[in-house]
Amino acid sequence: MNIACIAHDEKKKDLVQFMMAYESVLTGHSLFATGTTGTRIKEATGLNPHLFRSGPLGGDQQIGAMIAENKMDLVLFFKDPLSAQPHEPDINALSRLCDVYSVPIATNMATAEVLIHGLSRGDLNWRELVNGEKRLIEDES
Structure with missing residues (x-):
C-alpha cells in the first residue's frame, strides 16, 4: 500500500510518535511524506518515506496528484485545527480528492489508529x- 504522511507544525511530533509506535505495521508499505515531516520520520524511525516538497511549497499538491492518479491508498494527515494555515485551499483540495477517489484519510491520531489496525x-x-481496476481501464484506452 502507498501511504502518505503529512502533519502541520504543531502535530509533527504526534505523527512521528505515531509512526514510531506502528513502525512494524508500516515497514512493509511504501511511505510518502511532505518534506519536513518525512525528514523527522526518517530521523526517528527506521522508515524511509519518499520526500516531497514541504506542504506550503507544493507537497500537499504532489500527494494530491498521486491520489488523482489512484496511486495513493491511505493518507495520514495530522491537522492542527487551532491554527490558521496559509495553504488552507491546498489542504481542502487534498481532503476533497480523498473523498472523490475513496482514499481513507485520518486527520487525527484516533482515526489514524483505527485505520492502521485495519491495515x-x-x-x-x-x-x-481499486488499483487493479484503474490499471485495467487505462490499458483498455
Whole structure:
C-alpha cells in the first residue's frame, strides 16, 4: 500500500510518535511524506518515506496528484485545527480528492489508529482491487 504522511507544525511530533509506535505495521508499505515531516520520520524511525516538497511549497499538491492518479491508498494527515494555515485551499483540495477517489484519510491520531489496525488486519486490501481496476481501464484506452 502507498501511504502518505503529512502533519502541520504543531502535530509533527504526534505523527512521528505515531509512526514510531506502528513502525512494524508500516515497514512493509511504501511511505510518502511532505518534506519536513518525512525528514523527522526518517530521523526517528527506521522508515524511509519518499520526500516531497514541504506542504506550503507544493507537497500537499504532489500527494494530491498521486491520489488523482489512484496511486495513493491511505493518507495520514495530522491537522492542527487551532491554527490558521496559509495553504488552507491546498489542504481542502487534498481532503476533497480523498473523498472523490475513496482514499481513507485520518486527520487525527484516533482515526489514524483505527485505520492502521485495519491495515494490519487486511481491511484495506480492497484498495488493491481499486488499483487493479484503474490499471485495467487505462490499458483498455
